Amino acid sequence: MSSTVIPFGPQHPVLPEPLHIKLVMEDENIVDAIPAIGYVHRGLEKLTETKEFTQNVFVVERVCGICSVMHAMAYCQGIEELMNIEVPDRAKFLRVIWAELHRMHSHLLWLGLLADAFGFESLFMQVWRDREKVMDIMEETAGARVVISANTIGGTRRDLTKEQMVKINVTVDEIKHDIQQVEAVFLNNYTVKHRLVGRGILSKADAIELCAVGPMARAAGIPMDLRTTGYSAYGQLDFEPVTHSDGDNYARTYVRLHEVYQSIDLIKQAIAKIPEGEHVAPFKGNPPKGEVISRVEQPRGEVLYYLRANGTKNLERLRLRTPTFQNIPSLIKMLPGSQLADVPLLILTIDPCISCTER
Amino acid sequence: MIENLVEITSDQLLGEITKAKVEGYRFVTASCADNGDDTIDVIYHFDRDYGMKNFKITVKKGEEVPSISKVIFSAVLVENEMKELFGLNITGIVIDYGGHMLLSEEELGSPFLRQQITIEQRGGKQ
Numbered sequence: 504m505s506s507t508v509i510p511f512g513p514q515h516p517v518l519p520e521p522l523h524i525k526l527v528m529e530d531e532n533i534v535d536a537i538p539a540i541g542y543v544h545r546g547l548e549k550l551t552e553t554k555e556f557t558q559n560v561f562v563v564e565r566v567c568g569i570c571s572v573m574h575a576m577a578y579c580q581g582i583e584e585l586m587n588i589e590v591p592d593r594a595k596f597l598r599v600i601w602a603e604l605h606r607m608h609s610h611l612l613w614l615g616l617l618a619d620a621f622g623f624e625s626l627f628m629q630v631w632r633d634r635e636k637v638m639d640i641m642e643e644t645a646g647a648r649v650v651i652s653a654n655t656i657g658g659t660r661r662d663l664t665k666e667q668m669v670k671i672n673v674t675v676d677e678i679k680h681d682i683q684q685v686e687a688v689f690l691n692n693y694t695v696k697h698r699l700v701g702r703g704i705l706s707k708a709d710a711i712e713l714c715a716v717g718p719m720a721r722a723a724g725i726p727m728d729l730r731t732t733g734y735s736a737y738g739q740l741d742f743e744p745v746t747h748s749d750g751d752n753y754a755r756t757y758v759r760l761h762e763v764y765q766s767i768d769l770i771k772q773a774i775a776k777i778p779e780g781e782h783v784a785p786f787k788g789n790p791p792k793g794e795v796i797s798r799v800e801q802p803r804g805e806v807l808y809y810l811r812a813n814g815t816k817n818l819e820r821l822r823l824r825t826p827t828f829q830n831i832p833s834l835i836k837m838l839p840g841s842q843l844a845d846v847p848l849l850i851l852t853i854d855p856c857i858s859c860t861e862r
Numbered sequence: 863m864i865e866n867l868v869e870i871t872s873d874q875l876l877g878e879i880t881k882a883k884v885e886g887y888r889f890v891t892a893s894c895a896d897n898g899d900d901t902i903d904v905i906y907h908f909d910r911d912y913g914m915k916n917f918k919i920t921v922k923k924g925e926e927v928p929s930i931s932k933v934i935f936s937a938v939l940v941e942n943e944m945k946e947l948f949g950l951n952i953t954g955i956v957i958d959y960g961g962h963m964l965l966s967e968e969e970l971g972s973p974f975l976r977q978q979i980t981i982e983q984r985g986g987k988q
Contacts, residue, residue, distance in 0.1 A: 731912075824891035
């Protein structure tokens with residue numbers, strides 16, 4: 504049978520950002536897929552070499568809006584390790600609260616996009632209504648809705664009042680109640696399951712072979728979650744990675760939906776356990792010197808920061824590897840064998856963040 | 863400051879990477895840094911049960927570095943990226959974008975290197 508090459512993207516209704524994939528088709532079946540990126544490459548890694556190490560917190564936050572808190576967190580943790588800065592316990596809990604709020608709004612955004620992609624507009628609107636509540640918390644607590652600049656080297660730039668924590672507790676309970684209302688539609692509705700179950704399968708063996716991370720790996724049965732290493736205040740909180748064994752579109756939906764509940768639980772635990780005290784440790788002394796690797800768990804999976812400093816105010820090198828960058832090989836593996844009609848949903852279920860991927 | 867960092871030569875690279883994979887290490891990524899002289903450091907990061915193992919090679923600019931993508935397919939993108947942004951001469955990448963995964967024809971070559979020619983002659987003007 505002769506093959507046809509169909510370009511998917513870079514502009515496509517299901518993609519919020521530009522990603523191009525050449526699909527080699529035989530009839531309606533995909534036999535090969537070649538990705539092309541590079542449409543929004545900004546050279547942010549190079550930019551960090553021209554800024555002072557304290558200014559870079561604001562640069563790395565702009566790698567990606569959806570996980571900006573985690574980018575800043577990973578960068579600050581790296582610098583703090585290089586400079587032997589002891590972060591106050593309160594700041595560690597504050598970082599967890601803002602990070603989990605970010606994970607919630609990322610997963611809720613994705614669930615809404617998924618609903619929109621399979622044509623369930625009212626579901627999309629219901630999920631995004633709850634996401635707005637998270638954005639409102641960000642605005643009230645940090646003064647911005649997306650890039651909130653909560654982290655700084657040595658702790659956090661802001662603190663939370665008791666009243667704010669009470670309000671966060673009430674709001675996340677409301678969101679939990681709302682998501683429980685729509686959970687059955689995502690996980691049990693016949694039409695939705697028809698689009699998700701058995702489509703875009705990434706087996707556990709393939710996920711290991713292709714080094715998948717985040718919900719992609721957990722949906723394939725790999726209980727890998729860097730938060731379990733206990734960085735920041737996660738070591739003082741009780742949780743287990745959410746996993747599924749099927750590795751298909753449905754499994755990835757299940758994992759992200761349940762991670763919303765997990766984030767709510769972590770926020771409530773952190774608020775219950777947060778100690779009194781300072782939220783930032785002032786630091787003195789020489790600028791950082793040496794090499795360090797810092798990793799945290801973003802909504803899409805593991806992010807790695809490699810920092811090389813030479814004792815001046817400017818870093819010699821800042822390298823970051825984002826989760827979507829790592830999950831693209833898995834996408835290439837999942838596409839062959841699928842039908843053309845399944846491609847939009849399949850690509851969406853890796854939760855691609857091209858802004859992160861290209862930096 | 864980097865845990866479990868092993869310095870190797872580029873000749874040992876494929877052997878060490880293959881051994882790490884067999885031992886159950888997961889490839890995380892590779893990082894490239896210009897040393898400011900005529901050499902580049904490349905660090906290959908691996909993880910097993912949240913513990914990292916890192917292999918570092920130091921190569922001269924222009925020196926051939928074998929691709930690890932035959933052993934670890936997920937290294938394809940990062941190898942193409944290092945090849946374009948640092949001009950690293952990686953040979954045998956399974957999917958080679960020929961220097962145009964991120965950069966277009968008009969871009970300067972190897973923009974992440976510290977030393978580069980920044981004045982171009984265009985239409986007789988500098």
